[in-house]
Amino acid sequence: MRRIRWLLVFVALVAAACRSASTSTTADRATGLVGTSWRAEQINGRAVDIAPATLSFDSPTRVSGRASCNLYAAMLTLAGDRVRIERLSTSRMACPPPVMDQEHRFLTALVEVVSLHRHGERLLLIDEDGRVRLALGPSSAGRRGAPG
DSSP states (O other), X not given: OHHHHHXXXXXXXXXXXXXXXXXXXXXXXXXXXXXOEEEEEEETTEEOOSSOOEEEEEETTEEEEEXXXXXXXXXXXXXXTEEEEEEEEEOOOOOOHHHHHHHXXXXXXXXXXXXXXXXXXXXXXXXXXXXXXXEEEEOOSSSOOOOO
8 A cells, every 4th residue: 555655656746747847848948049039041941141031039929030121020939849920010111022032931931830949059940841941040139149
C-alpha cells in the first residue's frame, strides 16, 4: 500500500512539473523575443535585396516593422510551439513595383507562419508544411537586438 501511495505522489509531481514546464516554455519564449528586432534575409528562399523588411517583437502579443515599403503592425499569439500572426494592418504608401512585390511576399509569408525556431543567430519562421517562409537575422535598428 505504501509503494502505491509513493507511486501516486511521484506521478502527481511529474505531471505538475510537465504542466509548469510547458507553461514556462511559452512565457520564456515570448519574454525572450520581446524587445528584439530582426531583418529579413530571405523570403521563401529568395534573398531580400531590394528594400529592408523587419520584424520587431513589441510585446508578448504584438509585432511590428517595415514590410519593405510600408510599416505594419499585427497581433501575435504564442501557444506552446505554435505561433500565429494575425489582424495585420499596414500604412498605404506606394513604392516601385519590385519593392511592392517583395512587400507582398513578406506579408503573405508572415501571416502563414505557424512556428518559429532559432538556428544560431537566425530566426526561422515556418509554415504549416514545414517550409521556412522567412529567415531573419538580428537587427540593431534602435532596439536591444536579438539575443544570442
